[in-house]
Amino acid sequence: MIERAELHDAAAKAFPASELRPQRDSGWQQIAELGWLLLPLPEDDGGLGLGRDSAAALQFELGKALATVPLLPALLSAGAIGRCLGLADKSGVIERAVSGEFVTCSLLPGYDVSSEGERLNGRMAGVPDADMASHVLVATGNVAALVPLTAGGVTATETPMWDETRRLFDISFDEVAIDPALILARGNAAAGLGESLQGELLIGLAADSLGGAEAVLAMTVDYLKQRRQFDRPLAMFQALKHRCADLKTQIAAAEALLWARAADNRATLADLGALKALACEVYRFTTEEAIQLHGGIGLTDEYPAHLFMKRAHLNIALGGDADHWREVAGRAALEALP
Numbered sequence: 001m002i003e004r005a006e007l008h009d010a011a012a013k014a015f016p017a018s019e020l021r022p023q024r025d026s027g028w029q030q031i032a033e034l035g036w037l038l039l040p041l042p043e044d045d046g047g048l049g050l051g052r053d054s055a056a057a058l059q060f061e062l063g064k065a066l067a068t069v070p071l072l073p074a075l076l077s078a079g080a081i082g083r084c085l086g087l088a089d090k091s092g093v094i095e096r097a098v099s100g101e102f103v104t105c106s107l108l109p110g111y112d113v114s115s116e117g118e119r120l121n122g123r124m125a126g127v128p129d130a131d132m133a134s135h136v137l138v139a140t141g142n143v144a145a146l147v148p149l150t151a152g153g154v155t156a157t158e159t160p161m162w163d164e165t166r167r168l169f170d171i172s173f174d175e176v177a178i179d180p181a182l183i184l185a186r187g188n189a190a191a192g193l194g195e196s197l198q199g200e201l202l203i204g205l206a207a208d209s210l211g212g213a214e215a216v217l218a219m220t221v222d223y224l225k226q227r228r229q230f231d232r233p234l235a236m237f238q239a240l241k242h243r244c245a246d247l248k249t250q251i252a253a254a255e256a257l258l259w260a261r262a263a264d265n266r267a268t269l270a271d272l273g274a275l276k277a278l279a280c281e282v283y284r285f286t287t288e289e290a291i292q293l294h295g296g297i298g299l300t301d302e303y304p305a306h307l308f309m310k311r312a313h314l315n316i317a318l319g320g321d322a323d324h325w326r327e328v329a330g331r332a333a334l335e336a337l338p
Contacts, residue, residue, distance in 0.1 A: 002050065004057045004259075010034065011061030017215045020066045020304055021165055027069040028132070032100035036071065040079035040200075045094055047082060052200055053262035056207035060258075063211030066165045066307055070104065070129040072204040076197050077103035077137045080144065083193065084184035093146070096134075103146060104128055105137035106171075107201060109320040113173060115140040118180075120147065120173035126318060130156040130169035135182075138173075139194040146182040147173075163314040164307060195269060198319070202272040203262050205319045206279035209312065210258055213251050213279075213286040216308040217244065220290040223303075227295075240293065247286050254282045270332035273325030281322060283312040 014030055015022055031037065039054050041047020048054075055075050062071060078097050087093060097103055108126035120138060127136060135146040136154075149156060153176040156169045185193050221244055224234040234240055261267045261275045287309035291298030299306045316322060 002048065002054065004053055007054055007057040008061055011058045012064075015062055015065040015067050017061075017064040017218075020307065021068055022065060024068040024070075024129070025132070027067060028102065029100065031069055031071060031074075032098070035098070037074055037078050037098040040075055041082040041094060041098070045082055045091070047094075047098075051263060051265075052203050053259060055200070056203050056258065056262045059204045059207035060211035063208035063311075064215035066212065066304075066311060068165050068167075070102065070132075072201070072208070073104045073107065073128050074102055075204070076200055077105050077135075079200060080105075080137055080184055080193055080197055081146075083196070084144075085189075086186075087184055088181040102129065102133045103135045103137060104130055104133040105197070107168075107205075107318045109198065109324075113138060113140055115143045115178065118178045120153075120176040120178060122173055124171040124173070125159070125168075127156070127169045127171050129167050130171060131158070131167070136171055137184075139190060139197070142190060143178065143186050144184040144190040144193050145178050146184065147176060147178070148182075151176055161314070163310040165311050166314065199267075199269055199272045201319050202269075202276040202325075203258070205315050206254075206258050206272075206276045207262070209276075209279040209283035209315050210251060210255050212308050212311060213247075213283045214255075216287055216290045216305060217247050217251065219305070220244065220293050223294055243289060243293065247289055250282050251286065254279050268332065270325075270329045273320060274329040276319055277322040277325040277329075280312065280316045283315060284309070287312045 014034060036058060038047045039050045043049040059072060081087065081093055081097060104127055106124050106126045107128060111124040113120055113122035113124055130136065130149060133149055135148050138145055138147050147154065153174040155172040159168045159170055161168055224240060227234045257275055258279060261271055287305065290305045291309060294303055294305050297303050
């Protein structure tokens, strides 16, 4: 059994936090060679059969490096393929996926795509790196399937992003026929698959956020140790020490919740949504404080604090924003009252 600490170490070596925004294509090749796409696949299918906390460990370390590789959608899609029962040539699809053929999916909750008459129509937003993907995973209300991005009627349009570490696309479907051989699930099974993927997405975004928060805080502390004022390092000033200590406390508390929820198979979607909302808020606040603690240079190209802030704000939007998940968590808490 692979321990979570081993995955942290392996990811930190492959994508060190000191080398921000590593090149996407070479990073993707490295991920395939390291076998990370095997993590969510059952052992019967040749995978590692590891839990959600293992994938979260990788996302945590990649968040520190502002990694540009689309590991999160790849793991979501691989997990969906591994759980399906009716996919024709399942072993062949898995073999291609784990060897580096990228299958992407949307990172936004819900999308306006219908599947009436076994044909897809509508639009799917928030799809990472469609330019390098072979297929996109589509889950409507009654069917989940893989759709080739080269199919007739499929159009991918890149969306301009403030966050420079990710590329997101809008995918349009115009009378796109669903290939029966690429259907993963139907009916209630498709709905259950969609909910399971949403939970894993929330954990992945939370892990990415807290890894980034930890990295930008460490970077800020190093800067305060080097920058001098009144012939003393800024790190010697008590007010700045307290601000950094407060940030560290918030990050540590959110991390404890992350690993507890990631390892808890009984955690509900409301639980995971509340985790994601907290982690993203901690990330946002940490990056904004980091920019202030860097002074006037915090938003310049010479210092990467602003890159973390941009990623933090995108993480807030992906997977559903804080207002949505706090409402869901609040309603769940009210329903649980005696």
